[in-house]
Amino acid sequence: MPTPADLFEAAAAARARSYSPYSRFKVGAAIRAEDGTVHAGCNVENAAYPQGQCAEATAIGAMVMAGAKRIVEIAVVGGDAGSGLLCTPCGGCRQRIREFAGPDTPIHVFDAGGAGRSFTLGELLPHSFGPDNLGF
Ligand SMILES: O=c1ccn([C@H]2C[C@H](O)[C@@H](CO)O2)c(=O)[nH]1
Numbered sequence: 001m002p003t004p005a006d007l008f009e010a011a012a013a014a015r016a017r018s019y020s021p022y023s024r025f026k027v028g029a030a031i032r033a034e035d036g037t038v039h040a041g042c043n044v045e046n047a048a049y050p051q052g053q054c055a056e057a058t059a060i061g062a063m064v065m066a067g068a069k070r071i072v073e074i075a076v077v078g079g080d081a082g083s084g085l086l087c088t089p090c091g092g093c094r095q096r097i098r099e100f101a102g103p104d105t106p107i108h109v110f111d112a113g114g115a116g117r118s119f120t121l122g123e124l125l126p127h128s129f130g131p132d133n134l135g136f
């Protein structure tokens, strides 16, 4: 499942905007919405550590602000090039993505050098709780 280069580039550009003075772990995310538009975000940390926000949450906020409601695919770029560690979305962000995506939605994760792999949301968040549980 190769990632479209444009989505990786958008996520990498967002990563460059990361505000992460505490962890020094820069993350960028880029979403392709169902209307074809791309929405990106970076992690935004806070001196009150728990108030920090993940890149995926910033990107989702940008998507919603632009009027889109459905994630077709999402790319996340985090960590250092060649680290060999993929920056998979945290548990909270898997649930945030779930709100606007289904089990087959691709989630592409990369290190800063562009090495990575793709998962589906269903692989990362199986048996998930979502809007359908509430009748939506
Ligand atoms: O998928 C992830 C994982 C971590 N972070 C951020 C949160 C925090 O600012 C920093 C270190 O955890 O990376 C993200 O934005 N997305």
Ligand SMILES: [Zn+2]
Pocket: 054, 055, 056, 089, 090, 091, 092, 093, 094
């Ligand atoms: Zn997260």
